[in-house]
Amino acid sequence: AGAGFRVDPAAQADPAGLAAAERALLAELDREAELLLAEERAARVPQLDVPMPANLTASEIVRLQADPAAFARELVRPLPRQPAAAARRGSRFHTWVEELFDHRALIDADDLPGSQDAELTDDDLRSLQEAFLRTPYGSRRPAAIEEPFELPLAGRIVRGRIDAVYDLGRGRWEVIDWKTGQAPADELQLAVYRLAWARLRGVDPSAVDAAFLYVRTGAVVRPPLVTEDELAALLAPPVPARPPGAA
Structure with missing residues (x-):
């Protein structure tokens, strides 16, 4: 073979001639620089009201x-929502309570989305029914049930x-929100x-008194x-958001 040249193995592994600790430090500095640049780019994206x-x-x-x-x-880019299992279960239960107190349901329970899902068994619904009947509200006839409303609030309509x-008598009322799940409700x-x-x-x-009734346990x-x-104040300010696709 013709004239050749010698290659230093250390230089081949690391042309810059850096030690392992120095290479690690340089890589860490590169990562930090990328993060800082990403934050700066995000900060320059204009806000939308x-x-x-x-x-x-x-x-x-x-x-x-x-x-x-x-x-x-959600407002900028609304997406379709799949009905949650808890919502479907609650709908079937509400339909049954309407029928229990002679309020004709607008939609039959079997026609509700998800009514045939595995988690909505007849045994599950029967368990909810029996639990409800054991509560003080199981034998009390409500003055209104599934009452629709349109509430003007802070220049908007809440439905x-x-x-x-x-009806508690003497001009007092009690609003009850039934909960068929066990997760804490939002007041x-x-x-x-x-x-x-x-x-x-x-x-x-x-x-007007108000309470949650957790049907499974009977807890009020x-x-x-x-x-x-305080409710009106929630609706007063604009909602800040970045444009769709912004980091």
Whole structure:
């Protein structure tokens, strides 16, 4: 063979001639620089003020309070929602209670989305029915059930349905929200229901008691509720969000 040249194995492994500790430090500095550049690029993306919808549901107010940025992203790029198992189970239960108290259901339970799903067995529904009948509300006839409302609030309309309302006499009422699951409920939704019923009856909200009934356990929970002014304040400011696709 012709004239050749010698290669230093250390230089071949590391042309820069850096020690292992130096290479590790350099890689770490590169990662930090990338993070700083990414943060700077994100900071330069203009913010959008997402207008609050003129019409909201009570559950949307709960999502707004829980995570304003996520709620804003829903407004900018709405996605279809799959009915949750808990919602389907609750719908079947509500339909049965309507029938129990001679309120004709608008939709038959078997026609509800997901009514034939595996988690919605007849045994599960029967268990909920038996548990409900053991509660004090199992034998009390409500004054209203699945009561729809449109609540003007902070220049907007909040829509929803109240599970049940009971006449306590002497001008007092009790709003009950049935919960067929075991997860803790959000009292913000209950506050909306209380205010909506007070408006419907033309009474002060202080004349309306409100509680969650956890059907499976029979527990009745009466959380402290925010005032009308506090509810209105949630809907007053614009919702900040970044444009779709922004980092």
